[in-house]
Amino acid sequence: MAHVDPRAAPAADFAERSALALENAFLRRAVRFTVDRLRNGKQASAEAHGDFEALRERGRAIRAHTIAHLDRYLDQFVDNLEAAGGVAHFAADAAEAAELCASIAQGCGAKLAVKSKSMVSEEIELNQRLEKAGVAAVETDLGEWIVQLAGEAPAHIILPCIHKSRGEIRALFERHGNTTLDEATATLAGYARRTLRARFLEADLGFSGCNFAVADTGAIAMFTNEGNGRLVTTLPRVHVVLMGMERIVPSLAELAVMAELLPRSATGQKLTTYLNLIAGPRRTGELDGPRELHVVIVDNGRSAQLSDPRFREILHCIRCGACLNVCPVYRQVGGHAYGSVYPGPIGAVLGPLFHPERELSNELSQASSLCGACTDACPVKIPIHEMLVSLRERDAARRPRAERLALEFAANVLSSPESYERAGRALRFLQRATIGDGSRMTWLGRRVPFAGAWLSTRRLPAPPARSFRELWPALEREAALGNPPG
Numbered sequence: 296m297a298h299v300d301p302r303a304a305p306a307a308d309f310a311e312r313s314a315l316a317l318e319n320a321f322l323r324r325a326v327r328f329t330v331d332r333l334r335n336g337k338q339a340s341a342e343a344h345g346d347f348e349a350l351r352e353r354g355r356a357i358r359a360h361t362i363a364h365l366d367r368y369l370d371q372f373v374d375n376l377e378a379a380g381g382v383a384h385f386a387a388d389a390a391e392a393a394e395l396c397a398s399i400a401q402g403c404g405a406k407l408a409v410k411s412k413s414m415v416s417e418e419i420e421l422n423q424r425l426e427k428a429g430v431a432a433v434e435t436d437l438g439e440w441i442v443q444l445a446g447e448a449p450a451h452i453i454l455p456c457i458h459k460s461r462g463e464i465r466a467l468f469e470r471h472g473n474t475t476l477d478e479a480t481a482t483l484a485g486y487a488r489r490t491l492r493a494r495f496l497e498a499d500l501g502f503s504g505c506n507f508a509v510a511d512t513g514a515i516a517m518f519t520n521e522g523n524g525r526l527v528t529t530l531p532r533v534h535v536v537l538m539g540m541e542r543i544v545p546s547l548a549e550l551a552v553m554a555e556l557l558p559r560s561a562t563g564q565k566l567t568t569y570l571n572l573i574a575g576p577r578r579t580g581e582l583d584g585p586r587e588l589h590v591v592i593v594d595n596g597r598s599a600q601l602s603d604p605r606f607r608e609i610l611h612c613i614r615c616g617a618c619l620n621v622c623p624v625y626r627q628v629g630g631h632a633y634g635s636v637y638p639g640p641i642g643a644v645l646g647p648l649f650h651p652e653r654e655l656s657n658e659l660s661q662a663s664s665l666c667g668a669c670t671d672a673c674p675v676k677i678p679i680h681e682m683l684v685s686l687r688e689r690d691a692a693r694r695p696r697a698e699r700l701a702l703e704f705a706a707n708v709l710s711s712p713e714s715y716e717r718a719g720r721a722l723r724f725l726q727r728a729t730i731g732d733g734s735r736m737t738w739l740g741r742r743v744p745f746a747g748a749w750l751s752t753r754r755l756p757a758p759p760a761r762s763f764r765e766l767w768p769a770l771e772r773e774a775a776l777g778n779p780p781g
């Protein structure tokens with residue numbers, strides 16, 4: 296079954312991509328099964344914590360304080376990183392960040408780079424840029440490697456191959472290794488392990504992400520569940536960290552709060568399996584670690600987010616994926632339908648902010664029921680659904696003229712009780728004449744502007760003979776006579 300990958304189909308719009316996803320029964324089952332598991336895990340972990348609300352509030356306060364003083368903490372981090380022997384680079388946009396990474400790779404004569412999971416590397420399309428520079432980049436997070444072999448983008452922030460079946464993974468591995476495998480977990484994991492171990496030993500360069508950078512020590516914190524992060528950051532001669540410029544915490548005390556909040560929100564774990572703190576390159580006398588450590592600090596639209604009060608809080612995001620797991624849209628269409636590196640509610644906000652030149656905001660801000668489940672789930676209390684409304688407002692002028700006129704008309708009708716009542720009568724008459732109770736969709740009903748697609752998959756209840764407003768005076772008369780309401 297075809298998947299919709301933004302890399303493969305950049306021109307398709309959200310409606311086309313989601314329609315394709317909806318036809319894929321396995322994808323829908325797999326996404327629902329996995330996000331339910333993650334959501335239940337988070338809920339159990341929050342209950343076991345005892346006072347998860349207080350932890351959320353501490354997390355929110357730490358993020359708000361750090362972002363309010365981002366310039367100070369970034370300067371402090373860079374000073375401490377450089378004092379420990381690391382090198383900091385600033386990149387204004389994705390292209391500059393990818394260029395910096397390519398020049399570091401060429402500067403150290405690298406031919407092969409291994410990567411651990413990094414959403415920023417997806418954001419800057421690092422692999423494509425390295426390939427142009429003659430450097431092969433191999434993902435070593437198992438899920439990331441699977442989507443790399445499939446030529447796709449990650450479909451979830453923390454579980455990139457959420458949409459892949461065991462059979463599809465086996466087929467990918469068989470094609471990659473020109474071999475025959477069965478579908479047992481041990482066989483598939485064993486194949487990945489053997490293949491990737493060899494790459495770690497061959498690679499000249501390791502790229503990693505960064506969950507948080509600690510300002511007062513200059514250290515990079517990485518929370519991982521697979522051992523690949525440690526191999527990527529210790530075996531190659533050169534280690535490059537990709538870091539969004541907002542990923543700072545003031546000190547280890549605040550990191551401790553995040554180390555508890557992030558895994559509980561992402562997977563329901565108390566802590567991730569590995570918590571790595573990388574403070575500079577290998578020192579004299581040390582047996583492992585890279586000879587060089589570079590940290591590429593990426594802006595790519597974040598300064599604009601910082602300066603806009605409507606969207607500033609999106610910089611509080613700790614990339615846990617909890618908002619995806621509760622989103623009624625994401626659970627139906629999966630990640631690739633969003634056409635943005637970051638899927639789900641967080642992607643519906645970040646995609647348009649990272650790519651104002653694309654039409655994403657127009658379509659992605661509409662790809663939400665505005666139910667607010669994302670905001671409730673967010674461990675740092677980002678008001679995501681309010682940002683989606685702000686994006687809709689920002690892009691209102693770009694909506695089709697007929698839709699704007701229809702909404703203006705609706706606003707006028709809804710602001711007057713008399714016109715509301717008259718419109719209700721007219722609409723009930725129209726619904727009976729055109730759509731009926733939904734079981735007899737008429738030619739006209741299927742062509743109701745803006746509602747045709749909606750009505751093609753839903754049945755409206757039959758309109759009542761009288762509205763609640765029409766019934767109310769009769770009910771009041773009955774009550775005055777002492778009769779119980781019937």
Ligand code: SF4
Pocket residue numbers: 611612613614615616617618619641669672673674675676677679
């Ligand atoms: S917006 Fe909140 S819930 Fe969504 S990924 Fe970011 S921190 Fe997690």
